[in-house]
Amino acid sequence: MATLPEGTSHTQSDTAPPRVVGFLCDWAVRSEGLLNPDDTLVGMPHVTVLRVPCSGFVKPSWLELALRSGAAGTFVCGCPMGDCLNREGNWIVEDRIDQLRKRLSRQKVDPERVAFFAFGLHDREPFLRAVAEFVEKLRASGGTR
Amino acid sequence: MYRRLLSTLQSATLRLDVWIQRVLPQDFNPLYYTGGLANLFLTILVVSGILIFLYYEPSLEGAYASVEFLTRDVPYGVVFRGIHRYAADAYMVAILLHLFRNWFTDRYREARDSQWLSGMFLLVVSGFTGFTGYLLVWDERAQLLASLTVQALRSVPLVGGWLARVFLGGPGVSDTTLPRFLFLHVGPAMTLYVLLWWHYVRLRHPKIWPPAVWVLFSLGLLFILASALPAASGRPAQPGASPEGFPVDWFFLWPYVLARWLAPGWALALVAALVAYGMVIPYTVRETPEQRGLRALGQAVVVEENCTGCELCYYDCPYNAIYMVPSPYPGKSRAAANRKLLAVVVDSRCVECGICIGACPFEALELPRMLDKDVQQRIQRGAGAAAPATS
Amino acid sequence: MKGQDGTSGYLALAGFLVVLALVCVALMLYGEWFDRRLVASGALGVLLVLYAAMVVLFRKAGWTAEE
Numbered sequence: 001m002a003t004l005p006e007g008t009s010h011t012q013s014d015t016a017p018p019r020v021v022g023f024l025c026d027w028a029v030r031s032e033g034l035l036n037p038d039d040t041l042v043g044m045p046h047v048t049v050l051r052v053p054c055s056g057f058v059k060p061s062w063l064e065l066a067l068r069s070g071a072a073g074t075f076v077c078g079c080p081m082g083d084c085l086n087r088e089g090n091w092i093v094e095d096r097i098d099q100l101r102k103r104l105s106r107q108k109v110d111p112e113r114v115a116f117f118a119f120g121l122h123d124r125e126p127f128l129r130a131v132a133e134f135v136e137k138l139r140a141s142g143g144t145r
Numbered sequence: 146m147y148r149r150l151l152s153t154l155q156s157a158t159l160r161l162d163v164w165i166q167r168v169l170p171q172d173f174n175p176l177y178y179t180g181g182l183a184n185l186f187l188t189i190l191v192v193s194g195i196l197i198f199l200y201y202e203p204s205l206e207g208a209y210a211s212v213e214f215l216t217r218d219v220p221y222g223v224v225f226r227g228i229h230r231y232a233a234d235a236y237m238v239a240i241l242l243h244l245f246r247n248w249f250t251d252r253y254r255e256a257r258d259s260q261w262l263s264g265m266f267l268l269v270v271s272g273f274t275g276f277t278g279y280l281l282v283w284d285e286r287a288q289l290l291a292s293l294t295v296q297a298l299r300s301v302p303l304v305g306g307w308l309a310r311v312f313l314g315g316p317g318v319s320d321t322t323l324p325r326f327l328f329l330h331v332g333p334a335m336t337l338y339v340l341l342w343w344h345y346v347r348l349r350h351p352k353i354w355p356p357a358v359w360v361l362f363s364l365g366l367l368f369i370l371a372s373a374l375p376a377a378s379g380r381p382a383q384p385g386a387s388p389e390g391f392p393v394d395w396f397f398l399w400p401y402v403l404a405r406w407l408a409p410g411w412a413l414a415l416v417a418a419l420v421a422y423g424m425v426i427p428y429t430v431r432e433t434p435e436q437r438g439l440r441a442l443g444q445a446v447v448v449e450e451n452c453t454g455c456e457l458c459y460y461d462c463p464y465n466a467i468y469m470v471p472s473p474y475p476g477k478s479r480a481a482a483n484r485k486l487l488a489v490v491v492d493s494r495c496v497e498c499g500i501c502i503g504a505c506p507f508e509a510l511e512l513p514r515m516l517d518k519d520v521q522q523r524i525q526r527g528a529g530a531a532a533p534a535t536s
Numbered sequence: 537m538k539g540q541d542g543t544s545g546y547l548a549l550a551g552f553l554v555v556l557a558l559v560c561v562a563l564m565l566y567g568e569w570f571d572r573r574l575v576a577s578g579a580l581g582v583l584l585v586l587y588a589a590m591v592v593l594f595r596k597a598g599w600t601a602e603e
Contacts, residue, residue: 021527026439039523048527050520053439053512056461057499061506062524069528080162082177085252086498088350088463093503118171121159170595224577358591365584372578 017046018072018138022131023062025055025078027085029119029127047131055079056089060100063114067104072138075115077127083120090118113138148430154249178355179243185355185363186236187337193229194334201281203323208283209381216377227371233275235363237397240268248426256347256464256494258427263344265423270333270340275397277330283323288382291318293401293409300410318384347494349463443513444495445502447488450477451509454486458501458510466494467501480507546597550590557586 024031031051034042041047052058055078066074076097078090094116101111115134119127165174175182200219202211215222244264247253253261280287291313298308310316314325345351354360400412407415434441445466453476459467472487488509490501502510502517511517560583567576 019527019529021524039527048523050523050527051439052499053442053515054498054500057503057512057515059503059505059517062520065521066524066528069525071528080166080174080177081172082174083162083171085250086463086496086500087348087352088461089498089500092461092500096503120162121156122163169592173592173595221573221577224573358588361584361591362588365581365586365588368577368581368584370581372574372581375574 017044018135019070020047020073020075020131020135020138021066021071022047022049022075022077023052023055023058024049025057025089026051026053028055028077028079028121029124030121034124041128041131044131044135047135054084054086054089055093056084056086058093058096060096063097063100064104067109067113073113073115073134075117075131075134077117077119079118080120081118094118110141112141148432151249151430155251158246158249173356173358175355175359176242176246178352178359179239179246181352181355182359182363183236183239183243184341184353185360186232186239189232189364189367190229190236191334193225193232194331196225197229198331201327203281203327205283205318205320205323208281208323209378212282212378216375223375224368224371227374227376228367229278230376231367231370233278233397234394235367236271237275240271244268253427254430254496255427256466256496259347260344261427262424263340265420267337267340267344268423269420270337272397274330274333274337277326277333279394279397280326281323281330282378283382284379285382286379290398290401293404297404297409297413300408301413347465349465440497442497442499442515444492444497445490445499446511446513447490448509448511449487451481451507452476452484452488453478453480453507453509454484454488455507456486456488457504457506458488461500461504463498463500464494464496466491466496478507481509543597546593550593550597553586553590553593557583557590560586 035049035051036042036045039048039050041049055076058076063074063076076093078084078093081090081094084090097114097116101114104114105111117127117130119130161176162174165176197215200211200215200222202208212226216226217223247261247264276290279290294312295309298312299305301308312325312329313319314321345353355363400416403412403415454469454472456469459469468489468491469486470489472484475482476484476487488501497512499512499515502512508517560579563579564576564583567573567579
């Protein structure tokens with residue numbers, strides 16, 4: 001089900017950073033200067049972040065698609081719990097991710113490859129730290145399995 | 146320039162959250178529950194108000210004495226009176242926090258203007274109810290407030306005299322005055338619940354109650370205040386007296402503080418102007434869809450071939466912008482062919498958040514400017530399924 | 537989550553608050569018995585605030601309502 005990513009990781013299978021695809025809601029962390037035009041995080045080209053209007057917009061099937069397409073991990077970052085601009089988006093997506101994790105563990109995929117963060121407008125540093133820690137955790141647990 | 150000011154205020158408002166979250170967990174932040182806190186204090190006001198109502202006598206001779214009886218002779222009467230008084234202050238603080246937070250964090254635009262307008266009406270009626278509560282005690286302060294109000298009302302063009310007569314229950318202070326004041330206190334308090342229905346009608350699962358931590362803390366604070374600073378009346382009102390200064394609760398009475406420097410009619414005009422401005426706030430900032438960026442991806446569109454009528458989008462939409470209707474024709478996909486219901490998006494309520502898209506397992510909803518297939522392409526590129534990106 | 541630094545500190549503080557809460561209960565009984573009713577209601581208020589503080593401390597020590 002999970003295929004090894006083609007390209008870079010064949011020749012440097014132990015040192016290539018694990019690829020991560022994430023979603024960041026428009027209201028959460030201030031995103032000016034955070035992303036390159038190709039959706040990668042400035043300074044972390046192995047992390048792709050798609051900006052969405054609300055964390056509740058994210059479909060669980062997209063998270064599964066990311067894992068199946070070769071990402072080591074995927075995350076959704078919404079607003080602080082209780083402060084979603086649309087009141088409920090982050091609670092809803094947190095529930096959906098919980099259910100997705102149960103489905104994944106039934107399919108013998110590590111549920112820890114899906115993460116959920118909640119950060120606010122001024123929390124850019126904690127957000128970047130959380131993403132970096134997530135990448136490290138994925139690297140330590142062996143990448144795509 | 147107005148937009149830059151709003152942006153600065155927004156940033157400052159959210160900076161408060163950073164400080165609060167140093168002490169409290171995220172979901173205990175009281176600023177996320179300002180509406181719920183207001184409702185909590187309103188409930189406390191109604192309960193304590195009913196208890197006070199049992200003892201109150203609305204007459205010129207009996208009002209002051211009945212309040213004194215409650216305060217001095219009824220066990221814990223002074224505490225309930227104090228709770229009623231301090232809950233009113235807390236209620237006003239919560240409403241103002243709610244107003245400013247929702248204003249500075251963009252929660253009043255487009256389809257959310259219904260909440261804003263009903264909120265403005267709630268503010269005005271709440272302020273009026275709080276003010277009339279002072280009159281019921283019929284001490285010197287109440288007498289001064291009543292006389293200033295009559296002056297202000299009389300200065301309204303055309304209808305001023307009539308307004309003053311409605312307020313007093315006659316041409317002057319008489320036996321009908323105190324019952325009239327009681328009606329002007331309890332009546333608007335009851336209309337608050339009608340206005341709250343309007344306030345909630347376009348919302349789903351509104352947060353109408355704060356977390357238990359804040360219920361405990363608020364009740365505790367009210368008991369402490371009521372015990373440490375017991376509510377007390379001033380000297381009884383005397384006909385013909387003209388009382389001077391008194392301690393003022395400026396949450397409700399700031400127009401009366403202004404009456405030191407402005408004629409009462411001008412203070413009333415100022416209040417009216419502020420309220421009028423407040424009503425038009427949702428319509429003062431007009432931005433193009435490009436300027437709104439990700440919050441203007443187009444209103445949700447139902448892909449009718451795929452909709453199975455599962456109602457998940459209907460349950461998840463926070464704005465009641467999706468309705469299920471009996472399906473007029475079958476869908477195209479197998480699951481959709483046997484549907485009984487079809488989802489319909491109400492355009493005037495859709496704020497383009499996309500939560501319904503996230504809920505739908507059947508690819509039956511789309512945001513026109515962020516389509517499912519485009520998102521999938523970007524995911525696959527990021528995951529490395531295509532050639533790795535070089536930045 | 538449990539066993540993090542500071543957990544025992546939070547729980548110790550919560551324990552101290554429990555002692556204060558019992559003092560409040562005593563004050564409430566005293567106030568009602570001797571007709572010092574403002575003392576009784578003030579103590580009730582302090583008790584409620586202490587409960588609120590305890591809930592926050594337990595949450596910071598890692599106890600949530602889940603699972």
